[in-house]
Amino acid sequence: MLIIGERINSTRPQVREAIRARNSSFIAKEAHEQLKSGAEFIDINCAVTSGDEPEDMEWAVSVIQGEANSAGICIDSPSHLAIERALKIYKGKGQVFINSITAEDERIKHILPLASRYGTKLIALAMDGSGMPDSAEGRLEMTKKILEKVKRVGFNPEDIYIDPLIRPISTEPAQAKEFLHSIPMIKSLGVKTACGLSNVSFGLPSRSLINAVFLSMAYQAGLDAAILDPLDKHVMSAVRAAKALLSEDDYCVEYIKAYRNGKLV
Amino acid sequence: MLIIGERINSTRPQVREAIRARNSSFIAKEAHEQLKSGAEFIDINCAVTSGDEPEDMEWAVSVIQGEANSAGICIDSPSHLAIERALKIYKGKGQVFINSITAEDERIKHILPLASRYGTKLIALAMDGSGMPDSAEGRLEMTKKILEKVKRVGFNPEDIYIDPLIRPISTEPAQAKEFLHSIPMIKSLGVKTACGLSNVSFGLPSRSLINAVFLSMAYQAGLDAAILDPLDKHVMSAVRAAKALLSEDDYCVEYIKAYRNGKLV
Numbered sequence: 001m002l003i004i005g006e007r008i009n010s011t012r013p014q015v016r017e018a019i020r021a022r023n024s025s026f027i028a029k030e031a032h033e034q035l036k037s038g039a040e041f042i043d044i045n046c047a048v049t050s051g052d053e054p055e056d057m058e059w060a061v062s063v064i065q066g067e068a069n070s071a072g073i074c075i076d077s078p079s080h081l082a083i084e085r086a087l088k089i090y091k092g093k094g095q096v097f098i099n100s101i102t103a104e105d106e107r108i109k110h111i112l113p114l115a116s117r118y119g120t121k122l123i124a125l126a127m128d129g130s131g132m133p134d135s136a137e138g139r140l141e142m143t144k145k146i147l148e149k150v151k152r153v154g155f156n157p158e159d160i161y162i163d164p165l166i167r168p169i170s171t172e173p174a175q176a177k178e179f180l181h182s183i184p185m186i187k188s189l190g191v192k193t194a195c196g197l198s199n200v201s202f203g204l205p206s207r208s209l210i211n212a213v214f215l216s217m218a219y220q221a222g223l224d225a226a227i228l229d230p231l232d233k234h235v236m237s238a239v240r241a242a243k244a245l246l247s248e249d250d251y252c253v254e255y256i257k258a259y260r261n262g263k264l265v
Numbered sequence: 266m267l268i269i270g271e272r273i274n275s276t277r278p279q280v281r282e283a284i285r286a287r288n289s290s291f292i293a294k295e296a297h298e299q300l301k302s303g304a305e306f307i308d309i310n311c312a313v314t315s316g317d318e319p320e321d322m323e324w325a326v327s328v329i330q331g332e333a334n335s336a337g338i339c340i341d342s343p344s345h346l347a348i349e350r351a352l353k354i355y356k357g358k359g360q361v362f363i364n365s366i367t368a369e370d371e372r373i374k375h376i377l378p379l380a381s382r383y384g385t386k387l388i389a390l391a392m393d394g395s396g397m398p399d400s401a402e403g404r405l406e407m408t409k410k411i412l413e414k415v416k417r418v419g420f421n422p423e424d425i426y427i428d429p430l431i432r433p434i435s436t437e438p439a440q441a442k443e444f445l446h447s448i449p450m451i452k453s454l455g456v457k458t459a460c461g462l463s464n465v466s467f468g469l470p471s472r473s474l475i476n477a478v479f480l481s482m483a484y485q486a487g488l489d490a491a492i493l494d495p496l497d498k499h500v501m502s503a504v505r506a507a508k509a510l511l512s513e514d515d516y517c518v519e520y521i522k523a524y525r526n527g528k529l530v
Contacts, residue, residue, distance in 0.1 A: 176510040213507055245475065
C-alpha cells in the first residue's frame with residue numbers, strides 16, 4: 001500500500017500561514033518528517049489560502065522537491081490551473097498523483113488530459129454531482145461511470161485509484177462496512193483503490209485507534225493507497241504490522257527495524 | 266465475534282500450580298478478570314498438570330461456574346474423559362465449546378457424540394494426522410474432510426468452528442495471508458471459523474501490535490471466534506474498534522463506554 005502524507009494541507013492554519021508567508025523551512029520540515037515516518041508521497045493542498053492557488057502550488061512543489069528530490073507528490077487541488085502549474089514545475093524523481101476527479105464531466109474534461117500528458121496516477125472519488133453513494137453497489141456503479149469516461153480517452157485504468165469515500169461511523173454506522181465491501185468489487189474492474197483515512201473516526205474519542213483498525217481492515221481488503229498523517233505512530237505501527245502480516249515484508253525485516261528505531265507503539 | 270479468554274491454561278506455570286493446589290481464589294480471579302475485560306467464554310485447559318486431568322477439569326469448571334454462572338466455557342482438552350467430566354459438572358447458563366477435534370477419526374469418534382449429546386459448539390482444527398496445510402485451498406480441503414465426517418452423524422455444521430491454524434509470520438511469512446484468504450472459503454461451506462490468536466506473532470517484538478492488527482484483519486475477513494488474552498489492552502481495544510467499524514456497535518455506544526472506563530489504548 002502506498003502511503004500519502006496529508007499534512008501539507010492549507011485547511012491547517014499553520015500550513016496556510018506558512019504558504020502565505022513563503023516559509024519554506026516549515027514546509028520542507030513537514031515534508032521531511034513525513035518521508036522519515038514512512039510516507040512515499042507528499043500531498044500538497046493550497047486551495048484555501050487567501051492567495052493565488054496556482055502560484056502557491058508552484059512554490060510549495062518547488063520547496064518539496066528541493067527538500068527531497070525522490071519524493072512522490074500528490075497534487076491536491078480543485079483547480080486544473082493549479083494542477084498544471086505543479087506538473088510543470090515538478091522535476092523530482094518520484095511518481096505523481098493528481099487528487100482528484102469525480103464522475104462529473106467538467107472536472108474530467110480539464111484534468112484527464114493533464115494526467116495523460118504527464119503520465120500521472122489519478123485519484124477519482126466515487127461520486128458525481130448528485131452526491132455520494134451509500135452502498136458498496138452504488139460505489140461500484142459510480143466506478144463504472146468514471147471508468148467509461150476515462151477509457152474513452154485511452155487512459156490506463158491501472159493508474160486510476162478509486163476512492164470509495166469513507167464517512168464517519170459515529171453518524172453513519174454502516175458506512176465503513178459498505179466501504180470495505182466495495183474494495184474488491186471496485187478492484188475487479190481493473191482499477192486500484194485509495195482513501196483519505198481520518199474521516200472514518202470523526203466525532204469519536206481515540207481516533208488513532210479507529211483509524212489504525214480501519215486501515216488494517218482496508219489493507220486486508222485490498223486498499224492500494226491511503227492518505228493519512230504519517231506522524232500518527234498508532235496508524236503507522238498498524239501499517240508496518242500489516243505489511244509484515246500480508247507478506248510484503250519478508251521475515252519482518254522492516255518491522256523489526258522499526259521496532260529498534262522506536263517507531264512502534 | 267465471540268471472545269474466548271485463554272488465560273486458564275495449564276501451560277502457564279501459575280495456573281498449573283493453582284490447579285495442583287486447588288487454589289480456587291486464583292482461578293476464580295482469572296475468570297472474573299477475563300469476563301470483566303470483555304471475554305464471553307473462559308477456556309479451561311488442565312492437560313499438563315501432573316494430576317488427574319478429568320479430576321482437575323471437573324474442579325476447574327466448578328470453580329468457574331461458581332464465580333460466574335452466566336459465563337460460557339470452552340473445554341480445552343485432548344481427553345474425551347476430561348471433556349465428559351466437564352460437561353457433566355457444568356450447570357452454568359452460558360454456552361459451551363469443546364476445543365477441539367481434527368480430521369482424525371480417533372478424536373472425532375470419541376468427541377462428536379459428546380458434542381451432540383450436550384448440544385455444544387465444536388472447534389475443529391484444519392489438520393489431520395499428516396499435519397497442517399500450507400495454503401488456503403489446503404485448509405478448505407481439510408474442512409471438507411471434517412465436514413463430511415461430522416455431517417454423517419447429523420451434527421449441525423453451524424455449530425462447527427473451523428480453526429484454519431495460524432503459524433508465526435517470523436518463520437513463515439506467507440501463512441497469515443493464506444489463513445485470511447481461507448476464512449471466506451471455509452465459511453462458504455456453511456461452518457463458522459475460530460482461531461487461537463497469539464501464535465501469529467511468535468518470535469517478534471511488540472507482539473500485541475501484530476496480534477491486534479491480525480485480529481482486525483481476521484474480523485474483517487469474517488472470523489467468528491477468537492481465543493486470546495482479554496487482559497491485553499491493545500488487542501481488546503482493536504476488538505472494540507472493530508465492532509464499531511463493522512456495524513456491530515451502533516452509534517459506537519459500547520466503544521465510547523470503553524473509552525470512558527479507560528479501556529482503550
